[in-house]
Amino acid sequence: MRLPKFEYIEPKSLKEAVKNLSADPSGTYLLAGGTDLLVNMKFGVITPARIIHLKSIPKLSYIIEEKEAIRIGVLTSLRDLYTSPLIQEKFSILSHAAREVGAYAHQVMGTVGGNLCQGNRCRFYNQSPFWRSVRPPCFKAGGEICHVIKKPRECHSTYCGDLAPALIAMGARVKVLGPQGERIFPLKRLYSFNGKKPLSLRKGEIIKEVIVPQSSGKGVYLKWRWRGSIEFPIVSLALYIEKEDNKISLARVVFSGVGEGPVEASGIEKMLIGKTLDDSIIDSLSREVPQTVSPMRTSIYSPAYKRKMAGILLREGLDRLKWIN
Amino acid sequence: MKRILKLNVNGEDLEILVEGHKTLLEVLREDLGLTGTKRGCDLGTCGACTVLVDGRPWLSCLTLAVAVEKKKITTIEGLAQNGKLHPLQNAFIEKGAIQCGFCTPGMILTAKAFLEENPHPSEEEVKRAISGNLCRCTGYVKIVEAILSASGRESRGE
Amino acid sequence: MSEFNVVGKREPMLDAWEKATGKAKYTDDLSLPGMLFGKILRSPLPHAKILKVDLTEALKVPGVKDAISGRDIPKRKYGIVPKAKDEYALAIEKVRYIGDEVAAVVATSPEAAEEAISRIKVEYEELPAVFDPLEAMKPGAPIIHEEVPDNVSATIRKEFGNVAKAFKDSDFIFEDHFETQPVNHCPMEPQAALAMVDHFGKVTLWSSTQIPFFLRRNLATTLDLPESKVRIIKPKVGGGFGQKIDLYAKDFCAAFFAMRTGRPVKFVYDREEVFTCTRQRHPMYIYLKTGVKKDGTILAQQFRVIADGGAYNSTAPLMITLACFFIMLPYRIENLLFEGYHVYTNKPVGGAMRGHGIPQVRFAVETQLDIIAEKIGIDPLELRLKNAFQAGEPHPAKLLVQSCGFSETLKKAAEAIGWREKRGKLPFGRGVGLAGASFPSGVSNMSHISSGAIVKIERDGSVTLLTGAADIGQGAETVISQIVAEELGVRIEDIRITAADTEITPLDPGTFGSGVTLRAGNAARMAARAAKEKLLEAIAEKMEVSPGELEMKNRRIFLRENPDRGFSFEEAIKIYQYSDRPMPIIGRGSYFPPAKEPTTLLHEDGNFSPAYSFMTQAAEVEVDPKTGRVRVLKMVTAHDCGKAINPMLVEGQLEGSVVGGMGQALYENIIMEKGQVLNPNFLDYGIPTAMEIPSIESIEVETNDPEGPFGAKESGEGTQLSPAPAIVNAIYDAIGVRFKTLPVTPDKVLEALEKRER
Numbered sequence A: 001m002r003l004p005k006f007e008y009i010e011p012k013s014l015k016e017a018v019k020n021l022s023a024d025p026s027g028t029y030l031l032a033g034g035t036d037l038l039v040n041m042k043f044g045v046i047t048p049a050r051i052i053h054l055k056s057i058p059k060l061s062y063i064i065e066e067k068e069a070i071r072i073g074v075l076t077s078l079r080d081l082y083t084s085p086l087i088q089e090k091f092s093i094l095s096h097a098a099r100e101v102g103a104y105a106h107q108v109m110g111t112v113g114g115n116l117c118q119g120n121r122c123r124f125y126n127q128s129p130f131w132r133s134v135r136p137p138c139f140k141a142g143g144e145i146c147h148v149i150k151k152p153r154e155c156h157s158t159y160c161g162d163l164a165p166a167l168i169a170m171g172a173r174v175k176v177l178g179p180q181g182e183r184i185f186p187l188k189r190l191y192s193f194n195g196k197k198p199l200s201l202r203k204g205e206i207i208k209e210v211i212v213p214q215s216s217g218k219g220v221y222l223k224w225r226w227r228g229s230i231e232f233p234i235v236s237l238a239l240y241i242e243k244e245d246n247k248i249s250l251a252r253v254v255f256s257g258v259g260e261g262p263v264e265a266s267g268i269e270k271m272l273i274g275k276t277l278d279d280s281i282i283d284s285l286s287r288e289v290p291q292t293v294s295p296m297r298t299s300i301y302s303p304a305y306k307r308k309m310a311g312i313l314l315r316e317g318l319d320r321l322k323w324i325n
Numbered sequence B: 001m002k003r004i005l006k007l008n009v010n011g012e013d014l015e016i017l018v019e020g021h022k023t024l025l026e027v028l029r030e031d032l033g034l035t036g037t038k039r040g041c042d043l044g045t046c047g048a049c050t051v052l053v054d055g056r057p058w059l060s061c062l063t064l065a066v067a068v069e070k071k072k073i074t075t076i077e078g079l080a081q082n083g084k085l086h087p088l089q090n091a092f093i094e095k096g097a098i099q100c101g102f103c104t105p106g107m108i109l110t111a112k113a114f115l116e117e118n119p120h121p122s123e124e125e126v127k128r129a130i131s132g133n134l135c136r137c138t139g140y141v142k143i144v145e146a147i148l149s150a151s152g153r154e155s156r157g158e
Numbered sequence C: 001m002s003e004f005n006v007v008g009k010r011e012p013m014l015d016a017w018e019k020a021t022g023k024a025k026y027t028d029d030l031s032l033p034g035m036l037f038g039k040i041l042r043s044p045l046p047h048a049k050i051l052k053v054d055l056t057e058a059l060k061v062p063g064v065k066d067a068i069s070g071r072d073i074p075k076r077k078y079g080i081v082p083k084a085k086d087e088y089a090l091a092i093e094k095v096r097y098i099g100d101e102v103a104a105v106v107a108t109s110p111e112a113a114e115e116a117i118s119r120i121k122v123e124y125e126e127l128p129a130v131f132d133p134l135e136a137m138k139p140g141a142p143i144i145h146e147e148v149p150d151n152v153s154a155t156i157r158k159e160f161g162n163v164a165k166a167f168k169d170s171d172f173i174f175e176d177h178f179e180t181q182p183v184n185h186c187p188m189e190p191q192a193a194l195a196m197v198d199h200f201g202k203v204t205l206w207s208s209t210q211i212p213f214f215l216r217r218n219l220a221t222t223l224d225l226p227e228s229k230v231r232i233i234k235p236k237v238g239g240g241f242g243q244k245i246d247l248y249a250k251d252f253c254a255a256f257f258a259m260r261t262g263r264p265v266k267f268v269y270d271r272e273e274v275f276t277c278t279r280q281r282h283p284m285y286i287y288l289k290t291g292v293k294k295d296g297t298i299l300a301q302q303f304r305v306i307a308d309g310g311a312y313n314s315t316a317p318l319m320i321t322l323a324c325f326f327i328m329l330p331y332r333i334e335n336l337l338f339e340g341y342h343v344y345t346n347k348p349v350g351g352a353m354r355g356h357g358i359p360q361v362r363f364a365v366e367t368q369l370d371i372i373a374e375k376i377g378i379d380p381l382e383l384r385l386k387n388a389f390q391a392g393e394p395h396p397a398k399l400l401v402q403s404c405g406f407s408e409t410l411k412k413a414a415e416a417i418g419w420r421e422k423r424g425k426l427p428f429g430r431g432v433g434l435a436g437a438s439f440p441s442g443v444s445n446m447s448h449i450s451s452g453a454i455v456k457i458e459r460d461g462s463v464t465l466l467t468g469a470a471d472i473g474q475g476a477e478t479v480i481s482q483i484v485a486e487e488l489g490v491r492i493e494d495i496r497i498t499a500a501d502t503e504i505t506p507l508d509p510g511t512f513g514s515g516v517t518l519r520a521g522n523a524a525r526m527a528a529r530a531a532k533e534k535l536l537e538a539i540a541e542k543m544e545v546s547p548g549e550l551e552m553k554n555r556r557i558f559l560r561e562n563p564d565r566g567f568s569f570e571e572a573i574k575i576y577q578y579s580d581r582p583m584p585i586i587g588r589g590s591y592f593p594p595a596k597e598p599t600t601l602l603h604e605d606g607n608f609s610p611a612y613s614f615m616t617q618a619a620e621v622e623v624d625p626k627t628g629r630v631r632v633l634k635m636v637t638a639h640d641c642g643k644a645i646n647p648m649l650v651e652g653q654l655e656g657s658v659v660g661g662m663g664q665a666l667y668e669n670i671i672m673e674k675g676q677v678l679n680p681n682f683l684d685y686g687i688p689t690a691m692e693i694p695s696i697e698s699i700e701v702e703t704n705d706p707e708g709p710f711g712a713k714e715s716g717e718g719t720q721l722s723p724a725p726a727i728v729n730a731i732y733d734a735i736g737v738r739f740k741t742l743p744v745t746p747d748k749v750l751e752a753l754e755k756r757e758r
């Protein structure tokens, strides 16, 4: 499987990269670790005219602790992220999530930015040209119709990244650099929930940094897959709560693998507020979950199974947090 | 379009003329004749193509050759020093961790990078480290044994 | 102290050094000057008439040198079983599954070849397709091959004893249905071929094959050349497990384009092609009815299997026969009726895979044995011991079982897993299970089944061994060298082996049916003996004794009665030379497995393998009732392999096949939708990673088979027969749910647990 031809650019600075990207945003792609991009290029679903290699830009791999937050450089590798004692100690939910991505080499090559911006996945899309030739091209691949829901001009490809749910649960924000300068916004808003164009980045924008607030709460990341390695999550859950007087004062419940972006179960979050975690609460909330997520048949696993597992993960997650103050 | 590529492979500085869209795997195998690096899936899912880039495990099938120009690349051919096998190579041979051998180069290099980060791993840690390197022949048992025994050897200074 | 010097030792594989240093050359590692790269265009439709193939645009792509479609090739069918040939190297009039080969190109670069493929225009007339064998057998179903109007391309039916009566006499009767899934072999090396043609028109093909001599025959057929114009060389092969038995389009295309262009040509498959366009384990529908007495004695069994063969036959008749035959062992079943059907569907093709038709059957039989044991209140181990076949017993189908350690494997496996302490006594979610099996060491009485070897003793005291045996990573070359070294009393380092080159090495059927050690090992031993006799004769003459009084050991030839009298190996060779005997010292051996009873596979009874191996697998599992995840904690495999020529390699075979069998039980499944494989990759097709492996204990039960070289039988395949039922039985012990469909994935476990709660 050969890569299509493209022009290769090594910018010296992020600014230069932004300039290059702005010149032709639709034909230009950013390359970080390449573990997502190159696969899609080999499959012929992405055919860039130009590739900008971000790793040629110095000083974008760092983890810096400040009073209010830690700042993570966008090119920080997943391996560096989860082996960092700081992350392991204070943001274990994050180190767990990063540890669960692919396998060793993916974690060494893969970057935080690439993980957050990885393409949405679909069983009709992440396939070779031969595989896809069995049907007309789908909407995301440049055609008209979606094979998942059999409707024109819709795409429900699924976000399957591991880091985003954990970071959203921690209330992370991203700093992006664009032609108009920098802006910072909640990571949650990076995701447009449009399967065809899942990121809300504006023309020429590149993520520069992820900012994670210092926190007093506790979180867990639970990834469900059948083997202990390689696989993307079938469903995963990032759960973060803060308690006051043993009552929940803040809750974030974010799933991966069940929607066009990381899905925040705000209904469940609301129900958690003010509660003390006991078995009956845990039981009733976990039963709610299958109705609050609505995955599509975009992988080999059925939506019903994903819904069921989402509930099981929440139960497990709450069980684990029950005892922690 | 072809371009001149400067690579440092197994300690040697090389200049070659290649197409800019070639992967490191393609360049190693097809332009440099370093066929010890294997292609098992070409999609980042099997680990057979693992090489070391600055000492860390890298899937060469998902790496643009141009993107690693300034790095130190080690392939399985560069592991033995002055005709002396690396302890991991010896351990794989002696423990019967090699059957068809197709996963072996990637497996050994992954293990090498890992042992450098973690010289005294537990069995579970070894399994996790090599879990992206698929082997269909051995059932991994003797591979894990070999890596553990090599880790012991290194620490004993053998 | 062992009576042997080399046999029985944990020798590292001879080529392990090459493999550990990256020097070992597999087919795709070879290249020749001026080499072209090929690519195949495949059918996107499961069933269609090919109306037109237009290659014009493809030929215009810069760098493209040639392109062909089915129209351009000799109209010669091939197949691994001569009477079941049903495949053209490229589809000619019709495509029969998604992935069927339609056209091919060669170009100066892989990029150009890929580009050219995308420019070929094919017009099809779509035909109705059928994806389920039960549907395909119905009258009026789409016909996939005109010669086989009912889509049933191989059938077997046999009865022994009086089944109807035996069922009447039974105290209990059990009837169950089982289903198994398609499984891909997943050798880590994708299939590849490189061809070259010399100016005499002879084709040389380097191929990732397990059976060079069969490949020569099939390739010559498809190219319409005499066999003498085709040479097959097997470089290192990165695993096969049965998938590299067939000829593939890549072999034909490499050779055919090399003939057409006069340039070397290479074809390498993508992983997706390996998944969808080579071979897979046959999915089966199995019906099993068993009659037993109150005391557990099995009186009768009736067995019906419908195998989904996909679009072509490959090994069909052999596979369906093995599936049925291996219900006859390892238990004593006097009254037996079996029926097997191999059915065409518009899906990827079934073929030989480690265990070849038998693991599916073992899953059914061994699962049902546990059902029986529970119902009649006997311990499953006792039930098996009671019915276990014993060496020397007359077999209802006239199988000749000269050695049989089955009962011993049962007892040892049970003991090692802690059967008495654990079975039925572990907390909810933990359980143990076991299952038995038997496997042939090669199949006798098929054409092309003999094996030859040549051993040369060289002037410098080294030994050259030529064998046709195909080492595909299992270590055949090492084992055969050990056998020769032992026979000649030399070190393994003294042996230089050349193997699997049809032009140089003697005939060998190749690596399948687990016959390599026995067949090629025996041939090599015979050759070594013949060379040794020549040498001994010269020494005997010199020492004025009879050759029978001499012994060859530790690189010396000496008087058995007086070991001090003798010569070193080198001296002996000198003596031989100066005695005016012809050099070099060459010994030849040809081995044909004896068939002590006459048999053809399908029609008459009789012994069809020179020896049978026996084994028991025992598993301990842990099931997480919250998520349905099953973890295998421990697998014990007790295996009667006759004699382990190289215990380390035998262990390696056992461990590999146990993990493979576990994959089949819990993780692996080719998922198909309307004939299209949904998961042709390692992300979605779950071959076990290092994270999944249990602790594995292997117990070798040595029975020293009289027919095997130094008593050896087989060890490669048999152990993959029963991990699945052992695991499934252990799951039952853990959670009380019985699974009759494979694989047992977490979603199924969860659903079953929920159902039970309700």
Ligand SMILES: Cc1cc2nc3c(=O)[nH]c(=O)nc-3n(C[C@H](O)[C@H](O)[C@H](O)COP(=O)(O)OP(=O)(O)OC[C@H]3O[C@@H](n4cnc5c(N)ncnc54)[C@H](O)[C@@H]3O)c2cc1C
Binding pocket: A029, A030, A031, A032, A033, A034, A035, A036, A037, A038, A039, A054, A074, A078, A100, A101, A102, A103, A106, A109, A110, A111, A112, A113, A114, A115, A116, A117, A118, A119, A160, A161, A162, A163, A205, A206, A207, A208, A230, A231, A232, A233, B043, B044, B045, C683
């Ligand atoms: C076998 C296999 C298994 C995998 N398993 C998992 C898994 O379990 N979980 C998981 O989450 N992922 C998985 N992945 C996907 C991938 O490896 C990871 O998501 C990885 O973190 C991606 O990072 P990267 O740097 O390699 O991304 P790249 O491939 O370099 O980039 C991915 C995308 O992000 C864009 N991008 C990169 N950096 C920026 C930036 N700074 N600003 C804006 N856009 C940017 C790129 O243009 C590209 O579109 C797997 C991949 C493979 C091949």
Ligand code: SF4
Binding pocket: A121, A122, A123, A124, A125, A138, A139, A140, A141, A145, A146, A147, A148, A149, A154, A155, A156, A157, A195, A298
């Ligand atoms: S959801 Fe529909 S449009 Fe989107 S990738 Fe899948 S098939 Fe294509």
Ligand code: FES
Binding pocket: B038, B039, B040, B041, B042, B043, B044, B045, B046, B047, B048, B049, B050, B059, B060, B061, B062
């Ligand atoms: S070939 Fe690169 S991971 Fe398989």
Ligand code: FES
Binding pocket: B097, B098, B099, B100, B101, B102, B103, B104, B134, B135, B136, B137, B138, C188, C238, C239, C473
């Ligand atoms: S030794 Fe064959 S794949 Fe590992």
